[in-house]
Amino acid sequence: MSLPVQNKALHVPELKEIATILQAALKTNFAEAEVTVVDCPDLTQPPFGLSAAGICGSPRLADVGGVPYLMPLVNREKLYDIHELARLVEVPEAFIVGAGAGPHPHVGVNSEMMANIKTGAKAVNGTRIAKINEAGNYHLEKLPSNESRCALMLNMFASEGKSGKVLRVHARKRTGDQNLVSLMRQALEKHYGADKAVGLGGTFRLVSGKAKCHVMPDFSPTPLTCDDQINEWLRFYDFEAPMVFLSTLCSVDPGMDLRIEHTHGYGKDTGGHYHYDTTPDSVEYEGYFNVAEFMYRIDRPTTTHQIGRN
Numbered sequence: 001m002s003l004p005v006q007n008k009a010l011h012v013p014e015l016k017e018i019a020t021i022l023q024a025a026l027k028t029n030f031a032e033a034e035v036t037v038v039d040c041p042d043l044t045q046p047p048f049g050l051s052a053a054g055i056c057g058s059p060r061l062a063d064v065g066g067v068p069y070l071m072p073l074v075n076r077e078k079l080y081d082i083h084e085l086a087r088l089v090e091v092p093e094a095f096i097v098g099a100g101a102g103p104h105p106h107v108g109v110n111s112e113m114m115a116n117i118k119t120g121a122k123a124v125n126g127t128r129i130a131k132i133n134e135a136g137n138y139h140l141e142k143l144p145s146n147e148s149r150c151a152l153m154l155n156m157f158a159s160e161g162k163s164g165k166v167l168r169v170h171a172r173k174r175t176g177d178q179n180l181v182s183l184m185r186q187a188l189e190k191h192y193g194a195d196k197a198v199g200l201g202g203t204f205r206l207v208s209g210k211a212k213c214h215v216m217p218d219f220s221p222t223p224l225t226c227d228d229q230i231n232e233w234l235r236f237y238d239f240e241a242p243m244v245f246l247s248t249l250c251s252v253d254p255g256m257d258l259r260i261e262h263t264h265g266y267g268k269d270t271g272g273h274y275h276y277d278t279t280p281d282s283v284e285y286e287g288y289f290n291v292a293e294f295m296y297r298i299d300r301p302t303t304t305h306q307i308g309r310n
C-alpha cells in the first residue's frame with residue numbers, strides 16, 4: 001500500500017543570509033553567539049558519531065504521519081520503513097536524521113526515536129530509542145541495523161549525506177528564556193514572513209549544561225485529549241551534557257499541517273524529546289544545519305488537532 005505524499009518547494013536563501021539572521025537572534029538570548037558558513041565537519045567522527053559524513057546534497061524535510069496517530073488513542077497500524085521514506089522523498093541513498101516514535105513491535109512499548117540512519121546499498125543505522133520499560137524504568141538502546149522502522153510520526157531531514165557548506169551555530173551562556181530551536185525558527189519566521197517558509201535540519205550538541213527532555217511512556221489506555229493530560233502522561237527528565245540532538249524546523253507551516261519544530265537527542269545513557277536547557281549559566285551548544293529545498297508531507301492525518309505538538 002503506497003502512502004499519500006505531497007511536497008512543496010521551500011524558500012531557499014543563501015546560507016550567508018541565514019547566518020546573519022540567526023546570529024543576530026542568538027545574540028538576544030545568549031551571552032556569546034556566532035553563526036558562520038563552514039565546511040561540514042565529518043559527522044561520523046566524535047563528538048557527533050552519526051551515520052554519514054555530512055548533511056549536504058538534495059537537502060529536504062519530511063513530516064511523516066503525526067500526533068493524531070498517537071492521541072487521543074494510538075493507531076498501532078501506523079508503521080513506516082525509513083528506507084521507503086527515503087525513496088518517497090526521492091533520495092533513495094539518504095542520510096536521515098530526525099525526531100519520531102520508535103517501532104513498538106520491536107521495542108515492545110511506545111518510545112522516543114532519535115533517527116540517525118543512512119539508507120540504500122551501504123546502510124548504516126545509528127538510531128537510538130528511549131523508552132519506559134514494562135517495569136516503569138527509563139532505558140536507552142540502539143536499534144539493530146536491520147530495524148529501520150518508525151511508528152506514528154517522524155520529522156526528518158534527508159540529504160545525500162555528503163560534505164559541503166553548512167551553517168555552524170555556536171552559543172554559550174543563555175541570557176534569555178528561549179530554547180535554541182524555537183529561537184532559530186522564530187527568527188526565520190520574523191524575517192521571511194508568513195509567505196516564505198524556510199526549513200532547516202541537522203544536528204547540534206549540548207556541549208555543557210543540562211536539557212529538559214521528555215520520554216513517552218507506553219501508549220495511554222485512556223484517551224489523551226488536552227495538553228494538561230499529555231503532560232501528566234509524559235515522563236520528564238533533566239539530562240546532562242554531552243548530548244547529540246537531531247533537529248528539524250520550518251519557519252512557518254505552508255498549509256501542510258506540520259509540526260514546525262521537533263528535536264530529539266541522546267547521550268551515553270540518556271535520550272528523549274528536547275524542550276530546553278535548564279542551566280543558563282553553563283549551557284553551551286554547537287550545531288550544524290543545512291537549508292532544505294523541499295518539504296514533503298507523507299501520510300498526512302485526515303483528522304487532525306493541535307494538541308501534543310510542543
Ligand SMILES: [Zn+2]
Pocket residue numbers: 099100262263264273274
Ligand atoms: Zn518528540
